Amino acid sequence: MSTPGAPTPDTTPSSDFDQAVEALARQVKGVVLTPGQEGYDAQRAGNQTGRTHRPAVLVGASGPADVQQAVVFAARHHLPVAVQGTGHALGAVAADGGVLINTSRMTGLRIDTRAATAWVAAGVSWDQVIHEAAPAGLAPLAGSAPGVGVVSYTLGGGLGLLSRRYGYAADHVRSIDVVTADGRLRHVTPASDPDLFWALRGGRDNFGVVTGLEIDLMPVPTLYGGGLFFDYASAREVLDTYLSWSAGMPEEMTSSLAVISFPDAPVLPPPLRGRHVVHVRIAYAADDLSPAKDLIAPLRALGPFNDTVRELPYAEVGTIHNDPPVPGSFESATALLGELGPDAAGALLDLVGPHAPVPHVVELRHLGGALARPARVPNAVGHRDAHYLINIVSRLERADLTDIQPAHEHLVQALAPWSTGGRALTFLNGRRDAEHVRSAYEAEDYRRLTELKAVHDPGNLFRLNHNIPPATPA
Incomplete structure (x- = not known):
């Protein structure tokens, strides 16, 4: 008997398989590519260049019908399925063999200003939704980087710059179009x-290939936001102040603090090149923005060397974090934390900054507010009692993986006394071992997810991801 979720090798003779691929290409409106064909490398590339898919068959889907054909083909030939969307949406594990479905061609977008909703196809990124919704004074619950794909971000939870006021992006999904393991397109x-x-909102691509979502839009034409940059020499004072300050903020204030080691690169503004800085990111969204200036006064009193915080249209929200828009090779680690104080600040700063063994971007995101409340329609996004999220990112262009991973683990362990034991799914990056995946969910939710996986994907066709295996029969 095979183990549930274990790969099943394809035993189809090579010539028969080649003919099957040719038949698939005739059925698909998009493209079907195999290794060595023109366009294969471009279609398998993503924002994360440290992990690259190497599928046996790549389907560049033009719409849901192409996705259906690809899923049926994969099931027939006992091949696992991976999905690559737009922006940062590379799966948790690079597909080595199997079928990769690239949804970047699926760019349909409809804004309903009267209902304050958007229907978004699988290949759409947040910057497209932001642009189309802005004339109506509406805003999506996008992340800090507008180039991120909507579907993967939202189904993983979705933690963005309006989250403390409105909650997770997954809490505001109205409907989902998905192709399940049986090849059916379901609304x-x-x-x-x-x-x-319930399972799709948090379980992501474990239950099918999502081809589109209907999501809520929020009445946020403008916000008060930007960044406060401090020299690393004042890091302890800034971090202590930030922790006490953020704990008392209203839900309208979403913020984070990042310790950044900038490379000495010409692409950066001269004040940042080769410098270690503390960057406090501010996003205050309310009907009345006038209190915001007084709210951030304690941070401004610390004397930032650069202050970009101002009233800005939501369409410029990407300037707050100013994440690099170009692909790169990076490794990350993450943990959810409880209340933090001076001891936690000291433990963190002992391991970051100029003395760190490898250069990092280490960010603390303030949670709470609407994030702490259950969704109106329940979903699988858990750990809502966390106060902060820490995310550690190191680029492989600047250090070796053999140095980065131990440094990340050391930092996470140093903060273990304040850890809730949970992790946020969308920040797991390349980690896909069972313990890390389980830690992204509440224990009872994870059990329910495995049971639903056994119903909707008993053969674990969708396993090249942060995999939730199907429950075994009792």
């Missing part, structure tokens, strides 16, 4: 299939 709503609707 899933809380009424039509509440279990699958």
